[in-house]
Amino acid sequence: MKKLSLISAVAMLFLISQPALAQQSEMAKKHDSAGVTCMQCHNQEIPTAALEINCTSCHGAPEAVAKLTAEKYKQYYNPHDPLHYGTYSECANCHRQHKESRLECNNSNCHKEFKYRVP
């Protein structure tokens, strides 16, 4: 089994890391300038999905992040405490390091009227 996961890890290295290098999202730029390393998000030597816990260890718990934007969005929906999901969804649902970030709320045109800028 170990061999297997090593093979898939190598495969993923090509699948994921190549476009990652080519594309620099706003989040990636910010992380770069703050000196955040790959390992701080991914926790392992092989590139695999970033762990939520590594977002919260720097940015605080989802509830705390929701409070940060509550005032700014008070007339609208707070994107960090949306009606459907509250504070339970993962950060990477919208914020992407290796791809363009996007608002999950209008991912399939459910809420085309939402116009939030997502770093």
Place this chain on the structure above:
Amino acid sequence: MKEKLTRRELLKTGGLFTGGMLASALPGAATAGLSPQKIAWDKSFDVIVVGSGLAGLSAGITAAEAGSETIILEKMMAHGGSSVISGGTFAACNTEAQKKAGIKDSEELYFNDLMKAGERLNVPELVETLVKNSADAHRFLVQRGALYEKELRTVAQHSVKRCYQPVYSMGLNVIKPLLRHYLGLNKAHLQLRTKIDEVIRDHSGRAVGLKVREGYLFDAQSPSDDRTNQTGTARYYKARKGIVFASGGFSRDLEFREYEFPQYRKIPSTVQLGATAGALKAMVRCGARAMHTALVRFAISIGYEDIEKGILLDQRTGKRFIGEGASRMGLSYKIVDLSNAGSSWPALIYDVEGLKTIYDRDKLEIILNNGEMQKFDSLDQLAEYFKMPAAEVNASIKKYNEMFHAGIDTEFGKDFKKTKASPIEKAPFYACPVYPKFNYTQGGILINPKAQALDMGNEVIPGLYVAGEAATGVHGAVRVTGCSTVDCTVYGRIAGREAHMMKEI
């Protein structure tokens, strides 16, 4: 194909039912001799629940409250599946609210409503179980923090008032409190981004574990995420007691739908993006029986009862094509026919006075906000927007208005009075495209009243339970409004309880 057949044969002789595990493993994988005894389980739980919508939460809460160590696995980055974006209407009979309002209802009446709507394709024992447990299911949710409006609602296909409506939003006032309650229980876990690849059965046939992928990154752009997505790290999870699939339907799985519903290839879906057939396929590979998979329920973005108040024009010809009061499915079929013949979606048109008569203001507000419902100063402008022949549009509306004032629809026999229709006379005009959307797939894995999955010989697969949209047999031809939530809760609870009571291995 040949390779798959040999593998299947190999499995038969080996007495191990992990069909797809081999097929989906990476090339060169040496898993052929694998038996559950030899699997190095990465994690183990009493009860594993697949899916975090209403059925999954009901199962998880029931198992965890009974004392089982429970994990709910969710493929997506957020919990709640389709439940979290659902309207959430909940139909129950013999409730306190009915007694207070003096509404006479009975299990028989509810049962008959469901059998009639389901065209008697429903498995009667399953409907009976649903009906009998419906009021208790509602209490279960309320006791765990779900909020419903006090007033019961009248809903199509229910012969009496028996429908509760969540306060404001199901995600906010039903799913969120349930999730909070669940996470507060002892030994109750939720793990997002965990995809199920295979169900593993032991030599006795019992479902004993799952092959999963942790850290899964769902790809909404893929025509078949289940087939193309290679993300995540493979892990083996053991279920000491049971596995509950509350994995929803497959409305969003375009590749799976292509042959299941060849006539509806162009029809979009309203449900959550992750509603693909992967879990269904995994259960079928382990031997479970799929049934009724070509049955679908359509939704329309405007309130269905409001369509009959306006005029519907075919996009290509600019002419009427149906009496606007037609049934939900009848209208949907007609629109599909037009679309397959090369039309875009038909336009539903009201004038400024007609718009005021719309009953479902919530839906109207949504489509006014998201741009689906547009405002026009003239009918020519409207025709241009929808790329319709303007002369025909004007002629059709002129004729419609004349018929309206004469009181007789000589074209399609619509009853202007009964439908509370208005003429299309006073600008501004409002119009939106009307089209059916995949809203629910009735098919899935056949269960018995204990929510146990059955195999092709109608034998129980020990340790494997299915609840909610992933299961089939309850709804028959078409699901009735308000009956998915009750299905999820009733069978989720049964599955959680039965899984909890399984002998530990």
